[in-house]
Amino acid sequence: MASTSQIVDALLARLRGAAPQLTVEYFAGAEDDYPLAHPQGVALLCMRGSQFGPLHDGYGQLRTLQLTITVLLNQRDAGMGDCDALDAIRRACLGFAPPDCQPAWLLSENFLGYRDGVARYAIALATDTLQVAEADPEPLTVLNAVSNEEQP
Template sequence: MATTLQMIDAIVARLKAKLPTLAVEHFPEQPSDYWLNDAVGALLVSYPGSRFDATVDTAAVVQPRRIQFSVTIVARQLNGRDGAIDVLDQVRASLVGFRPPDCLKLAAVSETFLGEEAGLWQYALDLSSASVIVEESAPNDARPLTRVQYEPDEEHS
């Protein structure tokens, strides 16, 4: 089963392949210290969290998981080619229907204008997918059944 980081890495790789003119990175750990080095803009991929449904009644814990991802678009212009709005459309087209490992296809949830600061325009595209988590269980060390022998019941013969 893929980890959350592997899912995020798959989204980063997809965006790098589809939008090679933009910097694509994991969301910075210190957003206030983030510095845009790219001439056009950047895509910052983050994981806002997951929601879990009730467990499925089995011998092991099996739970549906609704996973949320977010891509923050940072662009040096708002309108026009490679502006924030144009890039937002390109990101949505690149990710809606994309399947991260061990997930269903991504679906768009919302888009939000985050604002402008120091000439950098920002939008967030929120997406979701579904997966299933299954508990890790200890291996079964019992001897496997390798032979079955039929012995007739003498009372009913």
């Protein structure tokens, strides 16, 4: 099964390809704490948590990962409009299946406000995967002696 970091890395790569005009990176802090230096903006991916289904056959659970992409668009020198940037990010996410996951779906999109020349948006999405229990290694049969004689 893919690790959470592998899933996040795959989504980051997908977003970088879809919105090359923006900086795309993982950032778990508040958007106000991000030092926006890119002239057009940034898409900040953050893992927000998971919901788990019931345990199946004692070995695994359905895991719904919830992620948020906070988009900060610099309005001073932006060459790509807000709608174009948000459209590109939505298209990149909807239906994208990270490693060992089902295709992602969109949950919500919100305008967070406009401050200091920066428009802020949040796009929430989710994808399902399995959380699989660690298996205890089975005891191995150890070969203690070798004989050239046939045993009946």
